Amino acid sequence: MKEGMGKNEIIKQLREKILVMEGFNSGKDARQLDFGLGPVNNSFPGGTFPVGAIHEFVSPTEACFAAANGFISGLLNTFRKKEGVCMWISTRRKLFPPALKSFGLDPHRIIFIDVKQEKEALWVTEQALKCNSLSAVVTELPNVSFSESRRLQLAASESGVTCFLHRHSPYLNNTLACVSRWQIRPVASWLPEGLPGVGFPRWEVELLKIRNGKPGSWLFEWQNGGFRYLPNQKRVVTASVTAKKERYA
Amino acid sequence: MHKRYMSIWFRYFATDRMARSHPELKEKLFLLYAPQRGRMVVKASCKTLSKEGIIPGMVVADVRAILPSVEVYSEEPYAQAKHLRDLAEYCFRYSPVVATDPPDGLILDISGCPHLWGGELPYLQAIITRFHKGGYDARAAIADTIGTAWAVAHYESNNPIVAPGRQAEALLSLPPAALRVESTILKRMEKLGFREIGQFIHIPRTNLRRRFGDVLLTRLEQALGTGYETLQPVTPAPVYLERLPCLEPIRTAKGIEIALQRLLETLCERFFKEGKGMRAGIFKGYRIDGKTVQISIGTNRASRSAVHLFKLFELKIPEIEPALGIELFTLEATLVEDVSETQEAIWNTGCNNPKAIAELLDNIAGKVGMQAIHRYLPQEHYWPENSVKEVNSLEEQPETEWRTDQPRPLHLLPEPEPVEVMVVLPDYPPLHFRYRGDIIRIAKADGPERIEQEWWLQTGPPRDYYRVEDEDGARYWLFRLGLYGSEKPQWFLHGFFV
Numbered sequence: 001m002k003e004g005m006g007k008n009e010i011i012k013q014l015r016e017k018i019l020v021m022e023g024f025n026s027g028k029d030a031r032q033l034d035f036g037l038g039p040v041n042n043s044f045p046g047g048t049f050p051v052g053a054i055h056e057f058v059s060p061t062e063a064c065f066a067a068a069n070g071f072i073s074g075l076l077n078t079f080r081k082k083e084g085v086c087m088w089i090s091t092r093r094k095l096f097p098p099a100l101k102s103f104g105l106d107p108h109r110i111i112f113i114d115v116k117q118e119k120e121a122l123w124v125t126e127q128a129l130k131c132n133s134l135s136a137v138v139t140e141l142p143n144v145s146f147s148e149s150r151r152l153q154l155a156a157s158e159s160g161v162t163c164f165l166h167r168h169s170p171y172l173n174n175t176l177a178c179v180s181r182w183q184i185r186p187v188a189s190w191l192p193e194g195l196p197g198v199g200f201p202r203w204e205v206e207l208l209k210i211r212n213g214k215p216g217s218w219l220f221e222w223q224n225g226g227f228r229y230l231p232n233q234k235r236v237v238t239a240s241v242t243a244k245k246e247r248y249a
Numbered sequence: 250m251h252k253r254y255m256s257i258w259f260r261y262f263a264t265d266r267m268a269r270s271h272p273e274l275k276e277k278l279f280l281l282y283a284p285q286r287g288r289m290v291v292k293a294s295c296k297t298l299s300k301e302g303i304i305p306g307m308v309v310a311d312v313r314a315i316l317p318s319v320e321v322y323s324e325e326p327y328a329q330a331k332h333l334r335d336l337a338e339y340c341f342r343y344s345p346v347v348a349t350d351p352p353d354g355l356i357l358d359i360s361g362c363p364h365l366w367g368g369e370l371p372y373l374q375a376i377i378t379r380f381h382k383g384g385y386d387a388r389a390a391i392a393d394t395i396g397t398a399w400a401v402a403h404y405e406s407n408n409p410i411v412a413p414g415r416q417a418e419a420l421l422s423l424p425p426a427a428l429r430v431e432s433t434i435l436k437r438m439e440k441l442g443f444r445e446i447g448q449f450i451h452i453p454r455t456n457l458r459r460r461f462g463d464v465l466l467t468r469l470e471q472a473l474g475t476g477y478e479t480l481q482p483v484t485p486a487p488v489y490l491e492r493l494p495c496l497e498p499i500r501t502a503k504g505i506e507i508a509l510q511r512l513l514e515t516l517c518e519r520f521f522k523e524g525k526g527m528r529a530g531i532f533k534g535y536r537i538d539g540k541t542v543q544i545s546i547g548t549n550r551a552s553r554s555a556v557h558l559f560k561l562f563e564l565k566i567p568e569i570e571p572a573l574g575i576e577l578f579t580l581e582a583t584l585v586e587d588v589s590e591t592q593e594a595i596w597n598t599g600c601n602n603p604k605a606i607a608e609l610l611d612n613i614a615g616k617v618g619m620q621a622i623h624r625y626l627p628q629e630h631y632w633p634e635n636s637v638k639e640v641n642s643l644e645e646q647p648e649t650e651w652r653t654d655q656p657r658p659l660h661l662l663p664e665p666e667p668v669e670v671m672v673v674l675p676d677y678p679p680l681h682f683r684y685r686g687d688i689i690r691i692a693k694a695d696g697p698e699r700i701e702q703e704w705w706l707q708t709g710p711p712r713d714y715y716r717v718e719d720e721d722g723a724r725y726w727l728f729r730l731g732l733y734g735s736e737k738p739q740w741f742l743h744g745f746f747v
Contacts, residue, residue: 062745063723066660070747073659085606096661096744097625097637101651107637108647111606112623113613120617127612133605186747188692188722197695198718201747222747 019045019212035078037220038229040205045212049075052160054153056178058167058208065168067203068184069095071220072138072164073103074227079135079162087128089113090140091121104225122148129155129163137163142170149176181209187219202230251413253369255344255357256398257376257389259336262353263293265385266332267322275384279320282309292324296386326352337483343376346482354402356395358480363391369410392416395480396472400427416473421447428468434461489527489582491516498537498574505534505569505578509562512580513555520588526551529584532562534575542569547619548611549643551586557608561615607643627651631700633661633743655698656716658726658744665728665741675733678715682727684742689725693718697729710738716746 041047057072059065076086086109088095093114097107113128115121118141125139129152144152144165156163165178183206189199206217219230259265263281268274280294280303289309298319303312309321333349340347346358363372369391380387390401392411401411401419404427411419420427423446425438438461443449449457450469458466470476491512499505509532520526528551533543544565552558569575610622626647628638636652670679678694696715702708710731718724724746731738 061723062660063721066658066724066745067747070659073747094660094662094745096633096658098627098651099657099659099661101653102656107651108624108626110624111610112625113617113621114623115617115621120621123616124613124621127609131605131609134609186722186724188720189718189724191693196693198693198716198724198746201724202722203747 016046035075036227038227039231040207040216040218040229043207043210043214043216045210050179051162052157053179054149054156054163054165054177056149056165056167056176056181058170058173058181058183060169060183063186064184065094065166067186067201068166068182069140070103070201070222071182071184071203071205072166073100073105074222075164076136076138077104077225084109084133084135086110086136086138087113087134088138088140089115089121089124089128091115091118093140102225103222118143122152125163125165126152126155129161130159132159132161134161137161138166139163140166140168142167143172144170144176146174146176149178153177153179179211180207180213182206183208189221200228252358252360252393253363253391253413254393254395254398255359255373255376255389255391256350256395256402257340257355257357257380257387258399258402259353259380260386260388261293261296261299262333262385263324263329264295266329268295269384274320277320278316278318279322280309280312281324282321283324283326289321334483338485340376341485343372346480348480348482350399354399356398356480358482359391373409392419394472394474395478396429396468397474399429400472403427414474417450420472421445421450425449428465428472430461430465430468434465437461487585489516489519489525489585491580493578493580495576495578498571498576499534499578500571500574502566502569505566505571505575506559506563508575508578509566509580510555510559512578513558513562516580516582517553517555517558520553520582520585524587525585526553526588527558527582527584528552528586530558530562530580530582533579533581534569534571535577535579536571537573537576540572542571542575544568545583546611546615547584548607549614550607551588552608552611553588554608557611560608561611564612564615610643630703632703632706633657633700635703635706656746658724658746660745661726662743665743668727668740668742670727670740676713678717679727679740682740682742689719689723691717692720714743 035049037049041049044050057068059068079086088110090112093112097110100107100110113124115124121139121141122144125137125141128134128137144167149165152163152165165176185204185206187202187204189202191197191199201222203220204217205220207215209215221228221230264279267279267281278295278298280298281292282289283292284290291303291305291307291309291312293305294303301316303316312319330351333351333353333355337347337349337355340355340357344357344359344362348356350356359372363369366372366375373389373391377387377389388402388406390398390405390409390411392398392401393413393416397411397416397419400423401409404423405419408419425443425446426435427446454466467476471478493508493512495508499508512532527548529545529547531543531545533541535541544562546558546561546565548561614622624640624643625637626640626645627649628636629649630636666684668682668684670682672679676697678696679691681688681690683689694715694717697713699711699713701711712728712730714726714728716724717727725742726744726746727740728743729738729740
């Protein structure tokens, strides 16, 4: 019996070691960051959002593109509370800075880098990831190769800077050396019966891949400067949406 | 130590300067003018014209009537003052203390300098010849006091050197104007018949003061050496230049790197001592074939870290072509600013290391260009395109709050894209719209939010913005340009909400 316990201990320790070797920062900082994602934390290895790693977001449509940027802004909000400056790198930026204020971010604390070529965006991202004074880096870049992503991942794990790699309708949905792959879809907002207007932004957050974790899908709303998990809502509408989009694609 | 001063007077300073910068004017008759009370008045005329009797103060039209061939140019007082300063800096080779004497003179404190040229006369001649070669008609004089040197330079052409202690003798035969007093006093003196300083130099001081005021007495004392006169010397701008001559010509990239590192270390050491930092710098290599190669960098904020500056230069080292070899390297900081350690907090909430971020931005600017870096501040405009402004500096903080009263889309299209819509009633949101070939059916809508044109900036019809959500949950920002009634309004898609 005692031997078994010892084995379990050893296996647990080995797992933690492997996690660290794979680029997961399960340091103190990571545990202090609470993104308000509630049940999503159960899907992450160790129960915390992996920082110091690259998270990939894939957006097939314009609406998903905006929704995913909204979700990222929500995550950045938590980062910024802890530390300081974010960098937003893009080749074709559509982001309208004043809107970031509704996600609790100060738009003047974000440095936007707008480059013309994807190669330059990669270079800038790598440089930014090497600078551990930044709290997070967002890169909007459709096409990244596996080796390029691995290079970024190495830089990120070395400096501990979290990177959100946002791919808007890439040519090829190739696998990257990222810890996770997300897809955010906008979902019809909800309002009480008979009330006119548009409700709070509501997304279907899908964690397609997560290294050493469990993928899943959840429904979230952005309310009063924070995520709100909607447990009981079923994704009836969105199933048809994906079907339709895929058909057109 | 016994003081000696030299006064240099450029008799035709303005026109000599003009002729130097425009060599074709050398042989011509020309003058400089400036408008004065609606007339064009001569401000300076060239040497030949001055001998003809064309003097400052005449009206240009009169001069043209007398001499139709004369060419006229407008006066450039600022450029002249700057040029005088340049000449003063040139004179540092003759004396460490040089002051300008506007509008057309220089004053040098030459104490202890002339013996290097073998005495005062050769010294003076060397300076005058040098200026003559440069195209200036200069006159100079040396005396114990600034006042006497000035007087002799302007009004006495035979004996330019006044022996020590002989100021009074030198002044006796000069006119009162040599004392640098105002024209009103001069007029009064002329009226009383004082044509030479010797006529009144022995009059009791109280009488002189009652007649002509304190100024004349002060000037007289200054010229004689009993009064005190200060000189405001021109201070040369400190040059941040380091040189590294090489024993053998350098041809390899590694060699260039080592040279650059050495130069940066010495320069940065000096920056640390003086509390300065480099904003822009040029690294030059002098090749043995006589050509110069150079690379330059700029930084976002003053930096004195040799490692960081080296990184910036390193990106450009491949641009240097050593050819047969480089024998001399120089590194010059062309723009230097103060570095204050207390003002390090750029972003007022806890950022660990703003210096690291500034260095990162320098790197980015060096590689992809400064135009790639953007930072935005709010601007008090309702018109969405005008509601943000771009700033260049990292330090600038917003003067007003970011507006949050109206929802704004996270994605704004650079140009609003026209869409075809189906609208049931005027002032209602559309039922559906066609965007890039897809028909998008609207399920929910919010609005309108009317934004009028800001008439002080631009004119045109107002925009009515609607926030709409389609059946799939995608949220858009649409607007109608114009009002129903007068003409057919157009609809545009302007952004995407999250």
